Amino acid sequence: MTNKANSTIKTDLAILGSGLTGLAAAIFATNRGIPTVLAGQSKGIGFASGLMDLLGVHPGETTWDDPFAGMERLRKEIPGHPYAKIGNTEISTAFQEVHDFLNGQGLAYHKEESLKNVNTITSLGSIKKSYMVPKGMWNGIVALEKKAPTLLIDFAGLKIYSAKQITSALKEQWPGLSAERIEFPGTERLEELHGEHLARSLDLSANRVKLAERIKPLIKDAEYIGFPAVLGMYRSEETIKELEELLGLPIFEIPTPPVSVPGVRLKETLTMGLEKRDTFKAMPLMITRITPLPGQGFRITLGKDDTEKTLEAKAIILATGRFLGKGLIAERTGIKESLLDLPVYQPGDRTTWHKQDLFDPQGHPVNRAGIETDPMFRPVNGSNAPIFENLFCAGSILAHSDWTRTKSGAGVAIASAFAAVNAFQQR
Amino acid sequence: MKTEVLIIGGGATGTGIARDLALRGVKTLLVEKSDINAGASGGNHGLLHSGARYVSNDAESAIECMEEGKILKQVAPRCIDDCKGLFVAVEGDDEQYAANFPTFCEKNGLACKKLSVKEALEMEPVLSEKTIAAYEVDDAAIDPFMLSLENIAHAKALGSKQLCHTEAVKFETSGNRITKVWLRDTRSGKEFSVEPDQVVNAAGAWAGQVASQVGAKINILYSMGTLLVTQSRLTNGVVNRLRPPSDADILVPGGTVSILGTTSVTVEDPNLIIPTVAETDLIVRKGAEMIPSLETTRYIRAYSGVRPLVTHGEGGDGRNVSRGFVLLDHADSDVENFATITGGKLTTFRLMAERMSDLVCKRLGNTNPCLTRTEPLPSSMEGKWTEPGLAPKRWITKNSGVKDKILCECEMISENTIDDIEQELKKNGETPDLLTIGKRSRLGKGPCQGAFCSVRVLAHMYDKGSLTGDSGIHDIKAFLNERWKGQHPIFWGDQLIQAELTEAIHCGLFDLELCKE
Numbered sequence: 043m044t045n046k047a048n049s050t051i052k053t054d055l056a057i058l059g060s061g062l063t064g065l066a067a068a069i070f071a072t073n074r075g076i077p078t079v080l081a082g083q084s085k086g087i088g089f090a091s092g093l094m095d096l097l098g099v100h101p102g103e104t105t106w107d108d109p110f111a112g113m114e115r116l117r118k119e120i121p122g123h124p125y126a127k128i129g130n131t132e133i134s135t136a137f138q139e140v141h142d143f144l145n146g147q148g149l150a151y152h153k154e155e156s157l158k159n160v161n162t163i164t165s166l167g168s169i170k171k172s173y174m175v176p177k178g179m180w181n182g183i184v185a186l187e188k189k190a191p192t193l194l195i196d197f198a199g200l201k202i203y204s205a206k207q208i209t210s211a212l213k214e215q216w217p218g219l220s221a222e223r224i225e226f227p228g229t230e231r232l233e234e235l236h237g238e239h240l241a242r243s244l245d246l247s248a249n250r251v252k253l254a255e256r257i258k259p260l261i262k263d264a265e266y267i268g269f270p271a272v273l274g275m276y277r278s279e280e281t282i283k284e285l286e287e288l289l290g291l292p293i294f295e296i297p298t299p300p301v302s303v304p305g306v307r308l309k310e311t312l313t314m315g316l317e318k319r320d321t322f323k324a325m326p327l328m329i330t331r332i333t334p335l336p337g338q339g340f341r342i343t344l345g346k347d348d349t350e351k352t353l354e355a356k357a358i359i360l361a362t363g364r365f366l367g368k369g370l371i372a373e374r375t376g377i378k379e380s381l382l383d384l385p386v387y388q389p390g391d392r393t394t395w396h397k398q399d400l401f402d403p404q405g406h407p408v409n410r411a412g413i414e415t416d417p418m419f420r421p422v423n424g425s426n427a428p429i430f431e432n433l434f435c436a437g438s439i440l441a442h443s444d445w446t447r448t449k450s451g452a453g454v455a456i457a458s459a460f461a462a463v464n465a466f467q468q469r
Numbered sequence: 470m471k472t473e474v475l476i477i478g479g480g481a482t483g484t485g486i487a488r489d490l491a492l493r494g495v496k497t498l499l500v501e502k503s504d505i506n507a508g509a510s511g512g513n514h515g516l517l518h519s520g521a522r523y524v525s526n527d528a529e530s531a532i533e534c535m536e537e538g539k540i541l542k543q544v545a546p547r548c549i550d551d552c553k554g555l556f557v558a559v560e561g562d563d564e565q566y567a568a569n570f571p572t573f574c575e576k577n578g579l580a581c582k583k584l585s586v587k588e589a590l591e592m593e594p595v596l597s598e599k600t601i602a603a604y605e606v607d608d609a610a611i612d613p614f615m616l617s618l619e620n621i622a623h624a625k626a627l628g629s630k631q632l633c634h635t636e637a638v639k640f641e642t643s644g645n646r647i648t649k650v651w652l653r654d655t656r657s658g659k660e661f662s663v664e665p666d667q668v669v670n671a672a673g674a675w676a677g678q679v680a681s682q683v684g685a686k687i688n689i690l691y692s693m694g695t696l697l698v699t700q701s702r703l704t705n706g707v708v709n710r711l712r713p714p715s716d717a718d719i720l721v722p723g724g725t726v727s728i729l730g731t732t733s734v735t736v737e738d739p740n741l742i743i744p745t746v747a748e749t750d751l752i753v754r755k756g757a758e759m760i761p762s763l764e765t766t767r768y769i770r771a772y773s774g775v776r777p778l779v780t781h782g783e784g785g786d787g788r789n790v791s792r793g794f795v796l797l798d799h800a801d802s803d804v805e806n807f808a809t810i811t812g813g814k815l816t817t818f819r820l821m822a823e824r825m826s827d828l829v830c831k832r833l834g835n836t837n838p839c840l841t842r843t844e845p846l847p848s849s850m851e852g853k854w855t856e857p858g859l860a861p862k863r864w865i866t867k868n869s870g871v872k873d874k875i876l877c878e879c880e881m882i883s884e885n886t887i888d889d890i891e892q893e894l895k896k897n898g899e900t901p902d903l904l905t906i907g908k909r910s911r912l913g914k915g916p917c918q919g920a921f922c923s924v925r926v927l928a929h930m931y932d933k934g935s936l937t938g939d940s941g942i943h944d945i946k947a948f949l950n951e952r953w954k955g956q957h958p959i960f961w962g963d964q965l966i967q968a969e970l971t972e973a974i975h976c977g978l979f980d981l982e983l984c985k986e
Contacts, residue, residue, distance in 0.1 A: 400975075
């Protein structure tokens with residue numbers, strides 16, 4: 043029998059939720075030397091495409107080339123938006139810190155030096171705005187800009203991705219696209235392929251050589267070659283570099299729907315990078331409950347029964363996400379916050395949660411539901427006072443931010459994590 | 470173009486008439502302004518009534534249902550899950566009604582077996598512990614899509630024709646006869662005409678609008694009913710609340726799911742029937758009185774249908790007007806080659822088709838007898854894929870060496886099945902797209918409601934060249950929106966999580982809301 047009292051882990055900062063927000067918060071906290079525990083069992087980041095959007099759209103109206111100009115307008119029109127509590131310089135610094143951390147771990151990301159958005163294509167054949175993108179996707183942005191003759195490769199059996207679909211859908215805008223299907227080396231007898239398997243297989247140099255052999259005869263006059271985003275899992279930079287040498291052309295990845303390799307890469311790279319730090323500890327267990335302690339601080343119970351563990355922290359950053367992350371729970375009668383029953387800003391009854399049209403340009407009111415905070419990102423009560431001195435909130439659980447429509451998922455995650463860590467440090 | 474008979478309306482009745490007439494040697498053209506079963510024929514429980522539901526207040530309907538149920542189980546067994554049904558009363562229900570029930574059944578000749586509460590709970594463990602009475606009856610579940618698709622497929626095999634997305638827009642008359650009907654392709658807007666000997670109005674809830682175009686008046690009360698689909702099948706058989714017909718008192722198995730309903734709300738316009746949050750909550754609450762787990766189970770869809778109830782002008786609300794059907798020969802409005810059939814129930818569609826076909830044949834001088842009482846309904850490539858178990862079975866039992874990938878993982882629909890449906894649609898002059906394929910299979914009908922399978926099927930259709938340019942963008946938006954509309958009132962709990970995921974992929978990543986159609 044373990045004595046539970048002895049197994050309590052103590053830390054300064056507990057970050058609850060291990061999605062992009064929690065991971066980014068852990069980078070910021072450990073960069074500042076704060077002893078940090080990251081708890082939670084996020085699966086949501088596997089749904090991330092790898093693109094890091096900052097702000098692409100003003101709902102129903104305009105797309106932004108300059109996300110920072112967009113944020114100025116957002117601050118005026120939606121004063122409750124998380125971006126209204128953070129300055130442009132801080133947001134830019136936050137992205138730079140994540141960028142530098144990832145580059146240091148061998149998963150390079152690129153953004154425009156002008157800090158403008160870029161245009162990228164998706165596996166559906168749509169063109170979207172993003173801000174910071176994996177280096178492996180960057181050549182695709184350049185090729186699209188130039189409308190260069192480009193060959194798109196797909197693999198028989200990878201059923202979420204059709205190169206022919208992309209070339210077909212984009213034919214008018216980008217006539218220089220062409221498509222070829224090949225069998226991925228070593229999968230000839232398989233009917234169905236999964237992106238993660240292909241990515242791991244390309245971590246081995248021998249498979250890259252075989253793949254290049256099959257593509258070479260198809261190149262013709264292409265100046266770029268595009269692939270589904272499966273080019274390596276732990277060695278994607280090396281994979282892309284070697285394939286470029288073997289093929290003699292710049293290549294790039296195209297983001298695919300989940301479960302997407304760049305999302306998994308991101309999670310693994312961030313986690314492994316953080317685990318090298320002495321001030322960091324991961325506790326990948328389900329968060330069961332939070333008990334505020336007398337005075338200040340919190341006791342956090344993780345896991346269940348045999349695996350139950352206790353964590354005590356001076357402060358919490360709550361980054362448990364929305365419905366998918368289970369930070370918010372939607373019942374027939376209303377929306378609740380799952381761990382502390384914090385007040386949730388929400389539209390009226392369920393008749394007003396969603397519009398009848400899935401693609402309504404204004405978005406669905408339920409997506410603006412969430413936790414309202416003070417300027418220091420602390421959840422507030424009805425009279426706008428912080429509920430706990432040392433409870434901060436970050437990421438998609440925050441109210442007034444509809445990330446799918448404004449294209450600001452990673453942006454809100456990173457910016458609010460940055461602000462929450464700074465607020466904790468200032469206290 | 471000429472035809473002996475023009476049938477307007479591609480629901481159970483219209484397709485049933487097409488088959489009945491075809492079996493008597495009469496070739497028809499069926500036109501449907503939307504797609505097969507777009508109206509009440511698709512928006513119902515899929516219940517093959519034993520008749521027990523009507524024993525207390527509508528003996529005629531009860532007996533019709535009993536007789537028709539027996540016939541259909543013989544001639545169309547593939548469309549039917551002969552799962553039996555229970556009538557159960559719970560604490561607080563009218564005990565007198567429950568006590569009288571077996572007598573009413575007996576009087577009308579309906580089978581009805583009294584069960585002890587213990588027996589009932591053994592048969593259906595999800596029933597409330599507060600059950601006080603239970604009877605077993607001959608209810609069954611029927612797949613209305615397969616039924617209509619097979620009826621029209623058989624008619625076509627016998628030489629008749631079908632045009633979906635085709636609306637009758639104008640009738641030309643000479644003397645007392647309709648001489649020409651103008652039709653419009655609702656997709657292209659192109660108009661063309663047909664010269665029919667006889668015109669059959671089987672437009673269901675839209676029958677009044679069709680009849681008014683030839684100057685005939687039918688008073689139709691539009692009674693909307695809403696139904697909810699659960700993620701999994703909760704009961705073995707049908708479960709009815711043992712009380713006079715009311716809201717949310719029937720749960721019907723539909724293959725791998727259960728369907729709970731319904732309501733009765735009078736609406737002004739049969740085109741505007743959207744299930745509401747209030748109805749959804751009422752259905753869940755009422756249903757849970759009989760089966761408590763209905764309060765906590767996951768729902769994946771809500772839909773509404775509109776019952777066309779012919780009032781003969783006396784008004785009344787939806788529950789009081791007869792659920793029987795009416796056949797109008799329009800002698801009063803002096804159009805001698807026009808007839809309307811509407812009202813009625815899915816269970817009695819065959820009888821309705823027989824009566825209408827009798828009238829048409831009399832007018833045409835055709836003396837061949839009705840064969841649909843005995844002639845088995847054959848299975849075709851077009852209709853069979855609506856069956857939940859079939860697509861998975863085909864994939865699992867495929868021969869080694871046959872390459873085939875699952876595209877819809879919830880319902881296990883493979884590439885080859887999609888290809889077959891596509892082929893069949895093309896043969897019938899239909900444009901294969903996600904919506905029409907979805908209608909003829911279970912594509913997108915599982916818990917993910919199309920979020921993942923739509924992407925895979927789209928990719929496959931581009932690969933095969935059946936989609937080109939940016940038409941796939943329009944296609945996937947229309948498909949996902951159709952799925953969305955049906956989930957709108959049931960977005961809470963797990964299905965709201967699903968909605969968030971759908972939006973994350975299709976708006977967050979693909980920016981579909983920004984793509985122009």
